[in-house]
Amino acid sequence: VDVDEASHLARMVGDGPPGLVRDLGAIVGREQVLAPAPASYLADEGRQAHRALQGHAEAVVRPGTADEVARVVAWCYANDVPVVPRGGGTGLSGGAVPFGGVVLALERLTAVREFDPLRWRIAVEAGMTTFGLKRLVRESGLVFPPDPGAGEQSQIGGNVSTNAGGPHAFRFGTTGAWVTGLEVVLPPGELVRIGGPVRKDVAGYDLRSLLVGSEGTLGVVTTAWLKLLPAPEAVRVVVGVYPDVASGCDALEAVIGSGLLPAALEYFDGGTLRHVARGFPTPLPDEAGFMVIAEVDGSEQEAARQAVELADVLAEGSVAVFAPEPGRDVDALWRWREGVGLVVTQVHGGRISDDHVVPLERLRDAIAAMEQIGARYGLEAASFGHAGDGNLHAGFLYAPGGLDQVERAEAAALELYPPTLALDGSVAGEHGVGVHKLVQAQEQLGPRRQALQHAIKQVFDPKGLLNPGKKVGPAPGP
Amino acid sequence: VDVDEASHLARMVGDGPPGLVRDLGAIVGREQVLAPAPASYLADEGRQAHRALQGHAEAVVRPGTADEVARVVAWCYANDVPVVPRGGGTGLSGGAVPFGGVVLALERLTAVREFDPLRWRIAVEAGMTTFGLKRLVRESGLVFPPDPGAGEQSQIGGNVSTNAGGPHAFRFGTTGAWVTGLEVVLPPGELVRIGGPVRKDVAGYDLRSLLVGSEGTLGVVTTAWLKLLPAPEAVRVVVGVYPDVASGCDALEAVIGSGLLPAALEYFDGGTLRHVARGFPTPLPDEAGFMVIAEVDGSEQEAARQAVELADVLAEGSVAVFAPEPGRDVDALWRWREGVGLVVTQVHGGRISDDHVVPLERLRDAIAAMEQIGARYGLEAASFGHAGDGNLHAGFLYAPGGLDQVERAEAAALELYPPTLALDGSVAGEHGVGVHKLVQAQEQLGPRRQALQHAIKQVFDPKGLLNPGKKVGPAPGP
Numbered sequence: 013v014d015v016d017e018a019s020h021l022a023r024m025v026g027d028g029p030p031g032l033v034r035d036l037g038a039i040v041g042r043e044q045v046l047a048p049a050p051a052s053y054l055a056d057e058g059r060q061a062h063r064a065l066q067g068h069a070e071a072v073v074r075p076g077t078a079d080e081v082a083r084v085v086a087w088c089y090a091n092d093v094p095v096v097p098r099g100g101g102t103g104l105s106g107g108a109v110p111f112g113g114v115v116l117a118l119e120r121l122t123a124v125r126e127f128d129p130l131r132w133r134i135a136v137e138a139g140m141t142t143f144g145l146k147r148l149v150r151e152s153g154l155v156f157p158p159d160p161g162a163g164e165q166s167q168i169g170g171n172v173s174t175n176a177g178g179p180h181a182f183r184f185g186t187t188g189a190w191v192t193g194l195e196v197v198l199p200p201g202e203l204v205r206i207g208g209p210v211r212k213d214v215a216g217y218d219l220r221s222l223l224v225g226s227e228g229t230l231g232v233v234t235t236a237w238l239k240l241l242p243a244p245e246a247v248r249v250v251v252g253v254y255p256d257v258a259s260g261c262d263a264l265e266a267v268i269g270s271g272l273l274p275a276a277l278e279y280f281d282g283g284t285l286r287h288v289a290r291g292f293p294t295p296l297p298d299e300a301g302f303m304v305i306a307e308v309d310g311s312e313q314e315a316a317r318q319a320v321e322l323a324d325v326l327a328e329g330s331v332a333v334f335a336p337e338p339g340r341d342v343d344a345l346w347r348w349r350e351g352v353g354l355v356v357t358q359v360h361g362g363r364i365s366d367d368h369v370v371p372l373e374r375l376r377d378a379i380a381a382m383e384q385i386g387a388r389y390g391l392e393a394a395s396f397g398h399a400g401d402g403n404l405h406a407g408f409l410y411a412p413g414g415l416d417q418v419e420r421a422e423a424a425a426l427e428l429y430p431p432t433l434a435l436d437g438s439v440a441g442e443h444g445v446g447v448h449k450l451v452q453a454q455e456q457l458g459p460r461r462q463a464l465q466h467a468i469k470q471v472f473d474p475k476g477l478l479n480p481g482k483k484v485g486p487a488p489g490p
Numbered sequence: 491v492d493v494d495e496a497s498h499l500a501r502m503v504g505d506g507p508p509g510l511v512r513d514l515g516a517i518v519g520r521e522q523v524l525a526p527a528p529a530s531y532l533a534d535e536g537r538q539a540h541r542a543l544q545g546h547a548e549a550v551v552r553p554g555t556a557d558e559v560a561r562v563v564a565w566c567y568a569n570d571v572p573v574v575p576r577g578g579g580t581g582l583s584g585g586a587v588p589f590g591g592v593v594l595a596l597e598r599l600t601a602v603r604e605f606d607p608l609r610w611r612i613a614v615e616a617g618m619t620t621f622g623l624k625r626l627v628r629e630s631g632l633v634f635p636p637d638p639g640a641g642e643q644s645q646i647g648g649n650v651s652t653n654a655g656g657p658h659a660f661r662f663g664t665t666g667a668w669v670t671g672l673e674v675v676l677p678p679g680e681l682v683r684i685g686g687p688v689r690k691d692v693a694g695y696d697l698r699s700l701l702v703g704s705e706g707t708l709g710v711v712t713t714a715w716l717k718l719l720p721a722p723e724a725v726r727v728v729v730g731v732y733p734d735v736a737s738g739c740d741a742l743e744a745v746i747g748s749g750l751l752p753a754a755l756e757y758f759d760g761g762t763l764r765h766v767a768r769g770f771p772t773p774l775p776d777e778a779g780f781m782v783i784a785e786v787d788g789s790e791q792e793a794a795r796q797a798v799e800l801a802d803v804l805a806e807g808s809v810a811v812f813a814p815e816p817g818r819d820v821d822a823l824w825r826w827r828e829g830v831g832l833v834v835t836q837v838h839g840g841r842i843s844d845d846h847v848v849p850l851e852r853l854r855d856a857i858a859a860m861e862q863i864g865a866r867y868g869l870e871a872a873s874f875g876h877a878g879d880g881n882l883h884a885g886f887l888y889a890p891g892g893l894d895q896v897e898r899a900e901a902a903a904l905e906l907y908p909p910t911l912a913l914d915g916s917v918a919g920e921h922g923v924g925v926h927k928l929v930q931a932q933e934q935l936g937p938r939r940q941a942l943q944h945a946i947k948q949v950f951d952p953k954g955l956l957n958p959g960k961k962v963g964p965a966p967g968p
Contacts, residue, residue: 130747131850153749175692186690188699189667204938210847211879212664213916214653214703215923215931217943217962221666221699225692242749269608271631271720314792369688372609401689438691445693453693460682464949465695471945484695 029091032070036114039083040075044120047071053115057162058104060422060448062362062412067109069096076120078137078195078203078234084116085232086201094477097228099170100141102162104367105446107174107227107482116232118169125235126209129154132240133192133209138169138233145238154240157184160442161350169233175225177442179276179307179349182400184241186442188224193237196223198230199473208237222468227444228479230472244309247275248319249342250335252304252326253296257281257383259329260302261376264399267306268372270325272318276307277400278349281379283386283409284394287359288352293344299331304399305345353405356394362418363394364425365407366449370437372402381431382406389424391417403441429455450485463488507569510548514592517561518553522598525549531593535640536582536926540840540890543925545587547574554598556615556673556681556712562594563710564679572955575706577648578619580640582845583924585652585705585960594710596647603713604687607632610718611670611687616647616711623716632718635662638920639828647711653703655920657754657785657827660878662719664920666702671715674701676708677951686715700946705922706957708950722787725753726797727820728813730782730804731774735759735861737807738780739854742877745784746850748803750796754785755878756827759857761864761887762872765837766830771822777809782877783823831883834872840896841872842903843885844927848915850880859909860884867902869895881919907933928963941966 037045046053049069058065070093075081088095094113101108108115121137122144128134129152136145143163145156159178160166166176172194177186184190193207207213207220223231254260260279267277280288282301289296296303304326308318319335327333336342357363370378379395386393386408395406408424410417429439429452439452454462465484469476476487515523524531527547536543548571553559566573572591579586586593599615600622606612607630614623621641623634638644638654648654650672655664662668671685685691685698701709732738738757745755758766760779767774774781782804786796797813805811814820835841848856857873864871864886873884886902888895907917907930917930932940943962947954954965 128851130743132746133849175696177690181690185667188696189663198938198942202938204936206939208914209849210914210916210919212655212659212847212876212881212919214920215916215918215927215934216939217708217946218653218666218696218699218703219939219942221696225696230695242751245749265608268610271723273720310788310792311795313795314788317789317791369690371611371687373606398690403690436686436688438688438693440693441688441690442692449693457694458682460676460680461684461694461697464697467949468695468946471942471949 029093032093035087036071036073036084039087040073040080044074044076045071049115053098053101053117054110056101056103056106056108058106058446058448062418065106065109065447067111069110069113069115072115072117074117074120078121078197081116081232081234082197082201082203085197085199088114089200089475089477092475092477094480095232096479097173097232099138099167099173100162100165102166103170103174103444103446105444105448107444107446109447111481118167121234124148132242133238134240135209135235135237136168137235138167140168142166142168142171149240150243153243155243156190156238156240158187158190161353168236172224172233172236173226173228174444175442177398177403179278179398181442182277182398183273183275188221190239191220191224191236192239194220194223194233195235196231196233199475199478203234211239227446227483229469229483230478244315246312246315246338247307247309247342248315248335248338249305249307249345250319250322250326250333252330253300253332254302254330255299256301257376257379260304262329263304263326264375265373266325266328267322268400270321272308272322272325274306274400275309276305278305278397279303279399280352280396281394283392284352284356284396287394288355291351291355292348293336293341294334297332305349352396356409360409360411362410362412362421363407364421365405366425366428367441367443368404368406368428368432368437368439369441370402370432370435372400374435374437375399375402375404377435378404378406378431382428385424385427389420391421391424401441402437445483447482454485507571510571513565514549514551514562517565518551518558522552522554523549527593531576531579531595532588534579534581534584534586536584536924540896543584543587545589547588547591547593550593550595552595552598556599559594559710559712560675560679560681563675563677566592567678567953567955570953570955572958573710574957575651575710577616577645577651578640578643580644581648581652581922581924583922583926585922585924585957587925589959596645599712602626610720611716612718613687613713613715614646615713616645618646620644620646620649627718628721631721633721634668634716634718636665636668639831646714650702650711650714651704651706652922653920655876655881657756657876659920660755660876661751661753666699668717669698669702669714670717672698672701672711673713674709674711677953677956681712689717705924705961707947707961708956722793724790724793724816725785725787725820726793726813726816727783727785727823728797728800728804728811730808731778731810732780732808733777734779735854735857738782740807741782741804742853743851744803744806745800746878748799750786750800750803752784752800752878753787754783756783756875757781757877758830758874759872761870762830762834762874765872766833769826769829769833771814771819771826772812775810783827830874834887838887838889840888840890840899841885842899843883844903844906845919845921846882846884846906846910846915846917847919848880848910848913850878852913852915853877853880853882855913856882856884856909860906863902863905867898869899869902879919880915923961925960932963
């Protein structure tokens, strides 16, 4: 979003009515209305042109219960005040950045509403963190498979609202695949339950899936009913290292074609490895130009058997294949994985990174396109991501003080979109649309789907006050 | 739907315009317009009050391509003619039964658009049968997990439009979980693609899931992009037989609580076993009052290991536990399973059966409620279904000629709904809403969700011509 667009969004809304702080304070308690809004609630983790997008808001409101959320939305709706729901603020697309109105922070809604470990299910409020949920269910021998990054900060409500993914989405699907029910506040302030603990339900249109990934533009998620799985007895990871993209992508396709069903299948290109190899738990060979990480699970015996098969498949064309010791070494590897994006960003101080998806066999083409664009702009290209899903976190590194580097990185990143669309891909795999990817998402969707989206938005939110301007963009003119 | 309601639905639409057969014939070929409409296209497999719901239509139109589907819809939309999309006609809820307008039969759209076995995906047209798809992918070592009944007749378009399930939905989810993209014809006759081969996509609202399960009321599915899985090396089935509902439900919960992750977990109550035990591939003990079938899979070794564990868990409280030989005996068992509904129906000549879902721990309560209702009405109760999903196909047997039996069975079936809703369940797990369950679905959803549904219907189908009166019911008055 550029500065013009941001000020346009800001102009869409006036200043809040004079009684805002008092009236909302009467609902949630005066100390839970932060006005002026602290800067930490006005940005997310994304940046463009090396600037975090900094929004503005009349106030931050921190309700403590779903009922208070409903009353806050009702007051805002009655008073024409925009509502920007906020989870952990770890998004990368500007979805939680406000341009006026109030920030509705869900962080105090952390209750476990129901937990039935023997039937593999839990209902938690929106503000519970991803890792908080994962730790809780793990104590009962269960797993909640989705594993987006920033698990200590990111919250279930945000994960639902962006349909967050992560490495294990390959076998287990994104967050939405685990949601059986939602409690949401819908305009003009009504608490509605859609689904619940039951695992199947076709009594109505699938409004649950419509809300999942809608980035707070249709309703405010207050509670999610989630399915869980028994934790596997054992997890094994095998790492394959390749000289180049071609041999690495061959290996990826060989894994998929082998009949094995990995839980996760990640890749790292040479531009990434160059900078993160040093922190990798095991020394990597100098020739490392591409790396594949695959995880399998099951009983001890089964996981070990699959790991042997996997190592065999990954060996073809590799310069090294190794299997970290189960337990501590595997944990260390996934911790390393979690930090890759940050490390690569810090190399020169900046990275424009996007979240493209292509069919698996086109991954090599997408990486090649990225490298060519980088070379043309004189920028280092680096990509890594969820290979099994064809999901690249692809970007260009830049030094913020370097000559034109920010501008070149921005221009280069924009050139990645046409190849993605030409490869029958998606411009947004798991990071949402927010405001940063509105133009690209609209190009991908085309006029009919855009029109349907705006009409659906109008059905749920006739005043256009829920997270205005996000996901589907500003309402079309009359 | 009663006779009055059917004639009301019929009155909603006038007779077709005079040029209907000629104009539609010009699009699809005169021989592909069947007028008068053959009776076989005017009913489904469901019945109420021992009568199949018999609809009426101006004509049956059988387009041969997606483009012809779009042109047929465009003509109908321009001429105010209702369009009732039809797959295999194996539904049980009246969703494909027309009340005027034209039946749009998709059965000639059987092409495989893309098949990429090495990347686990296929795109097939709507008219391909479930078994046709399963056989095709099986030849390449893959599986399409959803397995609704009537696989030789049911078609992918119908499975998508009802979000069909089946025994293996327990581990693998219903049809929608496997759909990555849809090509649909949307009013007023536009061919639109939503998603495609990519496995992740949050560029827009999840319109794909909204169309899945919408029973042809929002658009006409012409092609589905589907994910597939590598076939497991081995499949093992273990059967537990119990004296009564309590011990059987204890066993079901013990399986879920054991840490095993079965692919399917089915149950059959005493009222069902009484009639189907004779056809079961293995002799069952006389005390059989409840039966559990659980399937596990994996490598030969892993499947065998899990089967041993499963047998151990299922033994508690059982009168018999046995494991059919992998291969022929397991196939025979699943064939038997497929016929259970039909056999039970034929016992006395009639059965009112519904498709309730409850949380797993409430299965015993739902079965108890059903038995009590049956006793009160002097009718045999029989239920079986997808226990792992808490999905009961529950019904009452009657002799069509018996004194008041049809009426009593209908009344008894209606009494099953309040307990399902009281148990936090759903009135429709996988059979759709159609017309038969409109009242119950609306009660489950409540006024806000009903209003949202009607508004969404209006967005997609402003003239209300797509499968009018189904799923969400007639449009509310002004």
